[in-house]
Amino acid sequence: EVALREMDEELGLTTKNLEKVTAFFASPGYSNEKLTVFVAKDLQKVEFKRPLDPDEFLNVESLTLDEAKQQVKDGVICDAKSIYAITYWELLKAKEK
Incomplete structure (x- = not known):
């Protein structure tokens, strides 16, 4: 939930x-x-998006796996949790093949 x-x-x-x-x-x-x-x-897009918390500011981007990996290489994505999730995504995609 x-x-x-x-x-x-x-x-x-x-x-x-x-x-x-x-x-x-x-x-x-x-x-x-x-x-x-x-x-x-x-x-699916929600009809009425919930409002952000007053102290939250977000920049949302849609990336392919290759784009995300390139952003890691370029240092654009540099936090451990995101790098972990991208690496796990790559492992899941490799299993699908």
């Missing part, structure tokens, strides 16, 4: 096809924050 709510709020999208694929600790030994990676397929 939280993932669907965040998709609605931050992306203006929803799906009936959401699958949890992995979870990991962001900074073991420092924090117990656990992040979960989902794959969402058959995306």
Whole structure:
């Protein structure tokens, strides 16, 4: 439910096809924050997007796997959680072949 709510709020999208694929600790030994990676397929725009929190500012981009990997190489995407999710995405795509 939280993932669907965040998709609605931050992306203006929803799906009936959401699958949890992995979870990991962001900074073991420092924090117990656990992040979960989902794959969402058959995306649909929501009619009325939830408003962002007052302190949230987002820049949303749609990228192919190759574009995301290039942004990692170029240092545009440089946070560990995103790099982990992109790498996992690549592993899932390789399994499909």
